[in-house]
Amino acid sequence: MKSIIKLIPVLGLSVWLYSCANFLDAKPDNTLAHPSTLKDLRAILDNENAVNDVYPSTLAMASDEFYMTYxxxxxxxxxxxxxxxxxxxxxxxxxTTSYKxxxxxxxxxxxxERIKGGDQRLRNQLEGEALFLRGWMFFHLAQIYCPHFSIHDTGEGLGIVLRMDSSSEVKIGRSSLKETYRQIFGDLNRALELLPEESEYITRPAKLACYGALARAYLTVEDFVAAEEMVDKLLKRKDELWDYNTVSGVGLYPFVLADNIELIYYGRAASTGEFIYNPNxxxxxxxxxxxxxxxxxxxxxxxxxxxGMKFRGYxxxxxxxxxxxxxxxxxxxxKAECAARREDTPTGLRYLNTLLQHRYNSDYFNSLTILDSDILLRRTLEERRKQLVCRGLRWQDLRRLNRTKSLETTIHREMEIDGELKxxxxxxxxxxxxxxxxxxxxEMGHYEQNPR
Known part of the structure; x- marks a missing residue:
């Protein structure tokens, strides 16, 4: 990528647009719901607060990475x-934030559809970014409000509300799980066709971001063949890893955005700070x-x-x-997990060792030697826990891995309340x-509630 450290400044139109949304469908008011130029659309999608900072804090707070004292x-x-x-x-x-x-x-x-003319490349890029955003938000909503879905399931369970227009007047019900994921993959794959190879700003998705999003989504639904295919396409275009031996560790927070050559697409859960940064x-x-x-x-x-130990490795x-x-x-x-699952141990081990070589002290690192694909899978899943901390991914992993008896995890929260352990x-x-x-x-949308 030409630049991985440039973030787009917040633009006035989209800030106003975002703030005028209502709770149910997050539809902007009528005067702002009809932008008239491609420049207006660029401003909407360049609002970092509304597009890049809205990932659900639930994915971090509900997982087993952190614990809190009473x-x-x-x-x-x-x-x-x-x-x-x-x-x-x-x-x-x-x-709310996802539907906004x-x-x-x-x-x-x-x-x-309404605005005619203009540069076709810009039109394609804007459409691709909008489809990426919609599909990616649908995916995250499904990790919170839907049961886990696998390609091996029928997919008849309750999905999310597939809001395909900006009108809050149109009343629709919840889709099925299969319909939800059909839309997710439809949006992301169409975005892949439209987006440019590279983007000037890391807050704007390009093809690399789409490959990465599709790889994660396919892994989640246990389509390991498709997930590996997406990773392979990405790695042909970018494969740099950050050598942690070059990170000084001095200062309160060791990782600097401008130095992180591994970033493909920027997003964060701005609402998580109250929980993670709490001194307890x-x-x-x-x-x-x-x-x-x-x-x-x-x-x-x-x-x-x-x-206890406090997290600082943002x-x-x-x-x-x-x-x-x-x-x-x-x-x-x-890549390592998918290779292990198809019992290609040498390939999976090579990718895992390459990552670990960049994570261990170079004076002491010895490459792993693993001959069994099941052992490799378990070590790879362990490295996911160790590497992808505070990334909102552990919740998704728990949901999918719990489907396999040998990989199940039971989570406990313990707090001492008035002298008694709860x-x-x-x-x-x-x-x-x-x-x-x-x-x-x-109440407003008359949606069927999830069972309890």
């Missing part, structure tokens, strides 16, 4: 408390124990706190929110892996 828990809002102990009561867990972004994408797509939130001890002595991530990612160099974008490290891990448990494949649609949305 003191910290008591300071949280009701919404965060409910998410943390998986006792949601229909309070918004990511619904989807509405903006639909405004752009509708305007492109710590990294899970079981996760921290996985790091070996000469693993550079052990010191770059964490620092000692009053009662991948995008931004304080106290999780990185919701796409990075090269994730692609190497997808334990909350999330069993594998529990209904609580699917959050309730906000009750205000169900």
């Amino acid at each position: 003191k910290g828990y008591a300071q949280m809002t009701q919404r965060i408390q409910d998410i943390y102990i998986w006792e949601d009561q229909g309070i918004d867990a990511g619904w 972004a989807i509405s903006l994408a639909n405004v752009v797509l509708e305007a492109l 939130t710590y990294i899970d001890p079981a996760l921290y124990s996985l790091y070996e002595e000469h693993d550079l991530r052990k010191n770059l990612y964490y620092t000692a706190g009053a009662e 991948y995008h160099g931004k304080l106290a929110d999780y990185f919701g974008g796409i990075g090269m490290d994730e692609m190497y891990l997808i 334990v909350y448990t999330l069993e594998p494949n529990s209904l609580r892996y699917v959050f309730l649609i906000p009750y205000l949305a169900t």
